[in-house]
Amino acid sequence: MAKLPVTEEELIEKYGPHLNVAPPGGWNAGLDIDREVKTHCCFCGQQCGIKLKVKDEQVVGFEPWYEFPFNQGKLCPKGVKRYLQGAHPDRLLDPLERDPSAEGGFKVTTWDSALDRVVAEIRRIQAEYGNDSFAILSGVSITNEKSYLMGKFARLGVQTANLDYNGRLCMVSAGVANKKALGMDRAPNPWSDIPLADVVFVAGSNVAECSPITTSYIWRARDRGAKLIVADPRVTPLARTADVFLGLKPGTDSALMGTILHVLIENDWLDHDFINAHTVDFDSAAEAVRTYTPEWGSQVCGVPKERIIEAARLWGTSATGMLLHARGIEHHTKGVENVLSCINLGLATGKYGKPGCGVSTITGQGNGQGGREQGHKCDQLPGNRDIANPEHREYIASVWGCDESEIPGKGMSAQEIMDAINDGEIKGLLSICFNPVVSLPDSNHTAEALSRLEFYTAIDFFMSESAQFCDVVLPGTLQEEDEGTTTSVEGRAIKINQAIAPPGNARKDWEIIIDIAERLGRGKYFQFDDTEDIFNEMRVASRGGTADYYGMTWDRIEDEFGIFWPCPEEGHPGTPRLYEGGRFAHSDGKARFHGVAYRDPAEVIDDEYPIWLTTGRVVSQYLSGTQTRRIGPLVEQYPEPLCEMHPRLAAQLGVESGDIVNVSSRRGSMSLPARVVESIRPDTVFIPYHWPGAQAANQLTNRALDPLSKIPEYKVSAVRVEKGDGHRKIYDRRVTTLQEKGQSL
Amino acid sequence: MNPLVQGKMFVIDQSRCIGCEACVQACEECGTHRGQSLIHLEFVDRGVSTQTAPMVCMHCEDPTCANVCPADAIKQNEDGVVQSALKPRCIGCSNCVNACPFGVPKYFALPDQMMKCDMCYDRTSVGLAPMCASVCPSQALWYGTPMDYNETRRGELIHEYRFGNQVVPTKVATVVDDRTFGPIDVMGEPGRDRWQDDPFGLEEMT
Amino acid sequence: MVIRTGTGGIDVRASIWGLVAVMITLVGVYFGSGSLRWFDAALAGYLIGVLLAVWATVYRYLVWIQRPPTAVLNRRGWESFRSKGKVGRNVGGLVGLVFTNILAQGFIRRRSVARWAAHQLVFWGCILAAAVTFPLTFGWLHFESVGQSGDQYKAYLFGIGTVAFPAESLIGFVMFHTLNIAAFLVIGGVLVFLYRRLRDPGALAVERATDFLPLVGLFAVSITGLFLTASSLWLEGRYYSFLTDLHALTVILGLLYIPFGKLFHIFQRPANLGVHYYRRAGAEGEQQLCRVCEQPWASKMQVDDLKFVLPQVGFDYSDGSGGNWQDTCPRCRRTSIALAQTNRVGGFG
Ligand code: SF4
Ligand code: SF4
Numbered sequence A: 001m002a003k004l005p006v007t008e009e010e011l012i013e014k015y016g017p018h019l020n021v022a023p024p025g026g027w028n029a030g031l032d033i034d035r036e037v038k039t040h041c042c043f044c045g046q047q048c049g050i051k052l053k054v055k056d057e058q059v060v061g062f063e064p065w066y067e068f069p070f071n072q073g074k075l076c077p078k079g080v081k082r083y084l085q086g087a088h089p090d091r092l093l094d095p096l097e098r099d100p101s102a103e104g105g106f107k108v109t110t111w112d113s114a115l116d117r118v119v120a121e122i123r124r125i126q127a128e129y130g131n132d133s134f135a136i137l138s139g140v141s142i143t144n145e146k147s148y149l150m151g152k153f154a155r156l157g158v159q160t161a162n163l164d165y166n167g168r169l170c171m172v173s174a175g176v177a178n179k180k181a182l183g184m185d186r187a188p189n190p191w192s193d194i195p196l197a198d199v200v201f202v203a204g205s206n207v208a209e210c211s212p213i214t215t216s217y218i219w220r221a222r223d224r225g226a227k228l229i230v231a232d233p234r235v236t237p238l239a240r241t242a243d244v245f246l247g248l249k250p251g252t253d254s255a256l257m258g259t260i261l262h263v264l265i266e267n268d269w270l271d272h273d274f275i276n277a278h279t280v281d282f283d284s285a286a287e288a289v290r291t292y293t294p295e296w297g298s299q300v301c302g303v304p305k306e307r308i309i310e311a312a313r314l315w316g317t318s319a320t321g322m323l324l325h326a327r328g329i330e331h332h333t334k335g336v337e338n339v340l341s342c343i344n345l346g347l348a349t350g351k352y353g354k355p356g357c358g359v360s361t362i363t364g365q366g367n368g369q370g371g372r373e374q375g376h377k378c379d380q381l382p383g384n385r386d387i388a389n390p391e392h393r394e395y396i397a398s399v400w401g402c403d404e405s406e407i408p409g410k411g412m413s414a415q416e417i418m419d420a421i422n423d424g425e426i427k428g429l430l431s432i433c434f435n436p437v438v439s440l441p442d443s444n445h446t447a448e449a450l451s452r453l454e455f456y457t458a459i460d461f462f463m464s465e466s467a468q469f470c471d472v473v474l475p476g477t478l479q480e481e482d483e484g485t486t487t488s489v490e491g492r493a494i495k496i497n498q499a500i501a502p503p504g505n506a507r508k509d510w511e512i513i514i515d516i517a518e519r520l521g522r523g524k525y526f527q528f529d530d531t532e533d534i535f536n537e538m539r540v541a542s543r544g545g546t547a548d549y550y551g552m553t554w555d556r557i558e559d560e561f562g563i564f565w566p567c568p569e570e571g572h573p574g575t576p577r578l579y580e581g582g583r584f585a586h587s588d589g590k591a592r593f594h595g596v597a598y599r600d601p602a603e604v605i606d607d608e609y610p611i612w613l614t615t616g617r618v619v620s621q622y623l624s625g626t627q628t629r630r631i632g633p634l635v636e637q638y639p640e641p642l643c644e645m646h647p648r649l650a651a652q653l654g655v656e657s658g659d660i661v662n663v664s665s666r667r668g669s670m671s672l673p674a675r676v677v678e679s680i681r682p683d684t685v686f687i688p689y690h691w692p693g694a695q696a697a698n699q700l701t702n703r704a705l706d707p708l709s710k711i712p713e714y715k716v717s718a719v720r721v722e723k724g725d726g727h728r729k730i731y732d733r734r735v736t737t738l739q740e741k742g743q744s745l
Numbered sequence B: 001m002n003p004l005v006q007g008k009m010f011v012i013d014q015s016r017c018i019g020c021e022a023c024v025q026a027c028e029e030c031g032t033h034r035g036q037s038l039i040h041l042e043f044v045d046r047g048v049s050t051q052t053a054p055m056v057c058m059h060c061e062d063p064t065c066a067n068v069c070p071a072d073a074i075k076q077n078e079d080g081v082v083q084s085a086l087k088p089r090c091i092g093c094s095n096c097v098n099a100c101p102f103g104v105p106k107y108f109a110l111p112d113q114m115m116k117c118d119m120c121y122d123r124t125s126v127g128l129a130p131m132c133a134s135v136c137p138s139q140a141l142w143y144g145t146p147m148d149y150n151e152t153r154r155g156e157l158i159h160e161y162r163f164g165n166q167v168v169p170t171k172v173a174t175v176v177d178d179r180t181f182g183p184i185d186v187m188g189e190p191g192r193d194r195w196q197d198d199p200f201g202l203e204e205m206t
Numbered sequence C: 001m002v003i004r005t006g007t008g009g010i011d012v013r014a015s016i017w018g019l020v021a022v023m024i025t026l027v028g029v030y031f032g033s034g035s036l037r038w039f040d041a042a043l044a045g046y047l048i049g050v051l052l053a054v055w056a057t058v059y060r061y062l063v064w065i066q067r068p069p070t071a072v073l074n075r076r077g078w079e080s081f082r083s084k085g086k087v088g089r090n091v092g093g094l095v096g097l098v099f100t101n102i103l104a105q106g107f108i109r110r111r112s113v114a115r116w117a118a119h120q121l122v123f124w125g126c127i128l129a130a131a132v133t134f135p136l137t138f139g140w141l142h143f144e145s146v147g148q149s150g151d152q153y154k155a156y157l158f159g160i161g162t163v164a165f166p167a168e169s170l171i172g173f174v175m176f177h178t179l180n181i182a183a184f185l186v187i188g189g190v191l192v193f194l195y196r197r198l199r200d201p202g203a204l205a206v207e208r209a210t211d212f213l214p215l216v217g218l219f220a221v222s223i224t225g226l227f228l229t230a231s232s233l234w235l236e237g238r239y240y241s242f243l244t245d246l247h248a249l250t251v252i253l254g255l256l257y258i259p260f261g262k263l264f265h266i267f268q269r270p271a272n273l274g275v276h277y278y279r280r281a282g283a284e285g286e287q288q289l290c291r292v293c294e295q296p297w298a299s300k301m302q303v304d305d306l307k308f309v310l311p312q313v314g315f316d317y318s319d320g321s322g323g324n325w326q327d328t329c330p331r332c333r334r335t336s337i338a339l340a341q342t343n344r345v346g347g348f349g
């Protein structure tokens, strides 16, 4: 029974989040250090280069790494303060076993007894309910090597089909759409293409807060005279400077893109040569938007029609252009359709395969791009191979040295696994790098589901809100405690270097996994001496797949500041820009248009729940906050979720900034302070999602999934907002003056 | 080596700021004042927009702060960088805090001293970019040579502000479209109509 | 450097006051030493050093205190101190302030304990040394042996006998080794300062060669003094006269450095007491409202003082129609600047 062992308060008391506010030894500790380690930030898909300062085997600070080409020293606040996750009082140092009588609900145990228990439970549950009743949830803040290992571990170690990953909550809609339309799931461009664009169209991406470094690329384009179009229900910090701002209603993205396509066709702002030579099915796309006049689009999206026409004109008449999109259009039951509607715009105007041209997703999670290629997605094998494709299975079986039949088939996706746990179909769970209680939609449902598990174990470095439900918690590694590779937003494989050893009795994640596999009697498939061994097997496994890493070596990756896949053979320079010359990855070399007809989101507002809710991130927090909610200076920046609403709505409710409001949906409700701002649509409220429990925005969100990508619809729910009791002082100015740090100087 | 010798300069273009606070977080990592962030950043008016205003010391040619300091605690280096208060001298009177036209110096009550941005002198004096300009994702804060600037950025550099009758020449540059209009006139610059006044077109739509 | 010092050339008034101070010192020496009866001619060199230092310090102090911002603060500090109905409280508070700010130097401790410890060591070492050497040099203090055996000593202050003590006693030891104790305190402090400074690249960058001078000076004075003791105790007085000259030289140079270098803060720092009263009077008085956000942000007295001082040092922040930039709070200064700059860049919005 995996209920919380003790009260939430006791758990927090013992395991945090507590705040680490200063480097080890304090601010006065002096700046002489033992070494600087060139590595990357762990807090988003851009994977900025950074140098970590190490003293006495602790990370004590950072130094900009100016030579790394992607960010050239630039960092967002998370990158600057990432080093404070080290030497943290909350760090798990020993394997823990649930024990309600122990302080904090867990007692320290040995690795032997912890792993024996894990293995015994896997065996018991699988014997009793079948192999697939034990599921594995992985994450994409871990390296390619670990992602690869998790895929192999699930299939050959635990022999379950039910493995999925939290990339499912990230950019899968883009992945599916890219595959359908272009034949390959990767951002088509290196970021160096952005400055070459004459128009940059940002759709559903709060670039300034979620991928801050991309801001500088966009400004470089604008320094050359490029125009900026932003589509977002909020005037995000980047949108504030846009040339054309399309403040659309949540969930109407494909209507907007359809209308723009309509205007392009109407004005013949099309690249007919490109359409004829390199694409198919333009007619079906055109047919689908035949009635999507600016008037119609303006009506559906709630955007002045002149602005839509102007956006279309800029996009259609500029020689080069980049469309960047992110979760804002992907976290929908129509996520795939939304992305396809963007791709249509790129194809119709010939904006592919040329400098400064492309339609690209901005991956959110640390290894969001790489993680999804190495085969820990429920439907994929390494190299972006299809688990249902007999040839692909055959090849991977040959690399793994197993029989093809030993590789299980397609399993459930992340949200489906959680639903199956709730339904009692899945009884056991092992998770790594995943905090589903905070990050999955409808968190009450998630907590309920987790408490139905017969056995749950997590590999984690802090006691995440999900780990609290565990029977056994295995202390793994922070990013700086192991080495490996990740693949950044651009499709650039880069090297993560180890700065320090795991503290205490914590172990490297891959060692834990291999240890479990050995104890399961499957050790023969996991003969790795170090991480580089795993990489070398991984690149062979990826060989011939779309995400081909075969030509890469760790040395090359470091020397060349990363290599873009595909890199099919040794000496191959890598492929920064895809689809050069209009050659797409489908077997006929052509891209596919898709007819995208607009449909409503899964839930629409009504009299009972009359306000749209959309969720998102703030710049100082990362995902479920397991790490960033423990870093004092980041918490100080945005300490608690606030409900953004327009003054018109606030006036209707009689609410002022700081007043507590109750927000409820069909799934749950929460109370939080309002922040009254003119930067959001009057019919919409926004709540950031990084917090757990009563502060979790995901209490309200909807579990409805995109039928193809299985991404949940985080970005649209219907809610009711009421004035609640109380008022909280919120800081509408940054509190950077007169912060008195007393002792320190 | 000093910044003048290398020909590098600091440019601030507030209009680009995305309010991410990377500069604020990085400032306190600077060796000359570890643990204290000296850069300023605030929302102009969060109720109205997401615009934020970063501010570093402009390193005035003739620093108001030093001129009103009764204790001679603020010194200007040969290269034009105006240093933070000399610790033995500063008597914490806050004259500089109140008089600096750019609102830069900060008074800290516990050490009873003023501290201010010194352009990360530990870094710039050995040829490294200051912390804030190193990390700034929008490059609202920028550090480099004039040649770099002209090659990569639009807008013209200007080194002068006007506050009422007072023109203040600064070492730090800022950006305008056309410098022939003269110094940035802080008290007299007329506003303009922009879509930001009605970002969602509420007027047009109803 | 473009810091204006208010006047160019020699300030005649200040130099006259410097001479007056020198005269007063001489008169003090004459009468304090029983018409030079107890004055030790061997210390004449030191006396000359002191007199030069007195002149230069007074001169520099007066030049400093006449700078417009200093003059205003000086006046305001005293006014606030004497303000009606507050004198009692202010005098009472003075003792505490002197203790915490001047003697205990809590403000430094709050910056860094190590720095504070170092500063305290140097501070008390110097006080101790001054307390002995100045009276000795001026002939205000001398020792005479009393009793038959000659192992009893008596200290005379202004010719008046005070305690008598046996040379071998603890008190005797302390009496004769005060300067050595002071030297150890100072050297300890100097070493901590140096260690911190050399280890901290930040401090290193902003400090210049001249910042090391006082540390080197203090070290030289202390170490040569210790050499003297070492020579007489263990080397049977070898090199004694050479060391005496060396020590005298370091002390005299040190004295002369005081008014010009970093150590001048010894005389400036007490102005911080005035600031306390000024600040308190400011907080109790009318507040300045910001001309933009209309919120109170500083003492109106201080803002008015600045508006009075600024024109004297060459600034005019008025807008010619009754407004003054100086009435803007720092936050609104920064946001107004951002808005004004944004207005000058088009291309978006
Ligand atoms: S979170 Fe992303 S943008 Fe920020 S420093 Fe890390 S990698 Fe760069
Ligand atoms: S900007 Fe302010 S603090 Fe900086 S030099 Fe000028 S007056 Fe002094």
Ligand code: SF4
Pocket (backbone or CB within 6 Å): B016, B017, B018, B019, B020, B021, B022, B023, B024, B041, B052, B054, B132, B135, B136, B137, B138, B139, B140, B141
């Ligand atoms: S780092 Fe740059 S963009 Fe971010 S708040 Fe500072 S000035 Fe603004």
